[in-house]
Amino acid sequence: MRILTKLEIIACVFSITSCEPTAEVTEQIVMTDTAEVDSTVTVALQETQPATDTEIPAPTTTAGSAMLMITDAICEELGAHTYCLSAEWPAPPDTPPDWGAIIDYSPEIFCAADLATELCGWVTSALLTAAMEWGNYGPMEYWILGIDKDAGAQLINTFCQRRDDRKQWPMSQCVEHQSAPDGHGFEAYRKIGADAVASGQPSGSAGLNGDREWGIHFFTSSIPLGFTDYFEVPGAEEQKTVFHEYFHAVQHSYIFTKDHKKRDELLGPIWFNEGGAEYMAQIASRKARTSGALEDINSSGRWSFEFRQNMENFMYSGTYNISNTCPGTSLKDLSYENNCNNAAYDLGAWAHAYLAYNFGESVLMEVFLPKVEQLGWEEAFIDSYGKTSDEFYSEFDQFLKLPRSEQMAILP
Numbered sequence: 001m002r003i004l005t006k007l008e009i010i011a012c013v014f015s016i017t018s019c020e021p022t023a024e025v026t027e028q029i030v031m032t033d034t035a036e037v038d039s040t041v042t043v044a045l046q047e048t049q050p051a052t053d054t055e056i057p058a059p060t061t062t063a064g065s066a067m068l069m070i071t072d073a074i075c076e077e078l079g080a081h082t083y084c085l086s087a088e089w090p091a092p093p094d095t096p097p098d099w100g101a102i103i104d105y106s107p108e109i110f111c112a113a114d115l116a117t118e119l120c121g122w123v124t125s126a127l128l129t130a131a132m133e134w135g136n137y138g139p140m141e142y143w144i145l146g147i148d149k150d151a152g153a154q155l156i157n158t159f160c161q162r163r164d165d166r167k168q169w170p171m172s173q174c175v176e177h178q179s180a181p182d183g184h185g186f187e188a189y190r191k192i193g194a195d196a197v198a199s200g201q202p203s204g205s206a207g208l209n210g211d212r213e214w215g216i217h218f219f220t221s222s223i224p225l226g227f228t229d230y231f232e233v234p235g236a237e238e239q240k241t242v243f244h245e246y247f248h249a250v251q252h253s254y255i256f257t258k259d260h261k262k263r264d265e266l267l268g269p270i271w272f273n274e275g276g277a278e279y280m281a282q283i284a285s286r287k288a289r290t291s292g293a294l295e296d297i298n299s300s301g302r303w304s305f306e307f308r309q310n311m312e313n314f315m316y317s318g319t320y321n322i323s324n325t326c327p328g329t330s331l332k333d334l335s336y337e338n339n340c341n342n343a344a345y346d347l348g349a350w351a352h353a354y355l356a357y358n359f360g361e362s363v364l365m366e367v368f369l370p371k372v373e374q375l376g377w378e379e380a381f382i383d384s385y386g387k388t389s390d391e392f393y394s395e396f397d398q399f400l401k402l403p404r405s406e407q408m409a410i411l412p
C-alpha cells in the first residue's frame, strides 16, 4: 500500500485484499478482553432529562436505507490523527439521526497519529463487516489510542474540540477527564497499550464510553495489538473485539431511555450483557472469516484463533475462576466491580451459547432486544426464553457440571 506522510491530506482506499500484513513473532501471553461500559462520563455530564417512558418503536430499517455492499475503508491522514470512513457511505451529520435507527451513514474512526493508517483501515473494515452482519446502527465514533503520549494528547484535543463544538462537553472538563491516568479516559487506554509494549505482556481494552445524550455510540480502544507487530496476537482477535464492541452498540440501540440507571438495568446482569456481546462476536466473526467478508490479517506465525477452541478455553477459565477465585459465586452475583477474573465474560458467553442452543440463535436479536425497553430485563427474559432468570441459573449450573464433550456438543 502507499505510504502516506503526516500533514498530507491524502485519501487511501483500503481494499480488503490488498493490505498485506507483516507478521513478526515476539512473545506470547494470553490477552484478555477487559472491555466494559463506563459510567464515569455520564456521571460527569449529569443527565438532566427524564427517562422517556413513552412507547418507542423498535429500530427498523428506514425506507430506502441501503444494505452495505462493501467493507472497504477510506482513510485520511490529518496530521493530528487519522480519520476513516466507509468507502460507500458518508459521515453522519452533526445533528444525529434518531436513536436506534438503522442508518446509511458510516461509522467514524479516529486513530492516534502514531498508529499506522493501515491499522485504522482494518478496524474500520471490521466495524463495517459487523454492521453488515447485524445492521448499521449508529451514528458511531470509534477512537483508537496508540502508545505515544504526544499523539494521545493530540487525539484528546481533537476529541474534546469536537465535543465542545457540538455543545456536548466543555473543552477544559473534557480534556481533564480524558487525560486522567485511571478510569476510562483516552490516557488510561493509551497507558494500557504503552504498558503492554513496555512490559512484553500483551493487554488490551476497549469500551463503550459515551453518553446517551450525545446521540452517538462512542467507543474508546487501546492499541489493537493484533494489528501491529508487537506481539503474536492474531488479527482475528482484534476483529472479534471490534465485533464485541459493535454488538454493544446494537444492544444500546434498543434502549431509548436517557436515564443512566434505567439503561444499566435494561442491559441486564454483566454476564448477559457482556456474554451476549462476546458470544455474538465469536459466532459472527467466525462466519465472516469463513465467508471471506473479514480479511485474514496477521494470522501467520501468530496464536491460533478458532471459535470452538476459544469457547473451550472460556469454559476452562470460567469454571476454574468460579471454583478457585470466587468460590460460591454464581453468574448472577458477578458485576463489573467483581467479575471474578473475567468469569462473567467467559461463562456469560457460554450462557448465551446455551440459550441459543435451546431457543434458537435469533432469539436474542429478534425477540429479546426489541422487547427489553417495554418489558424490562426480567420480563423480556421470561418472554424470550420461557423461564425466569433464577430458573435459568439453576439449569445452567447443572450444565456446567456436565462432561466437557457434552458441553462442547451444543456449540454450532
Ligand SMILES: [Zn+2]
Pocket: 035, 036, 037, 244, 245, 248, 274, 277
Ligand atoms: Zn463488552
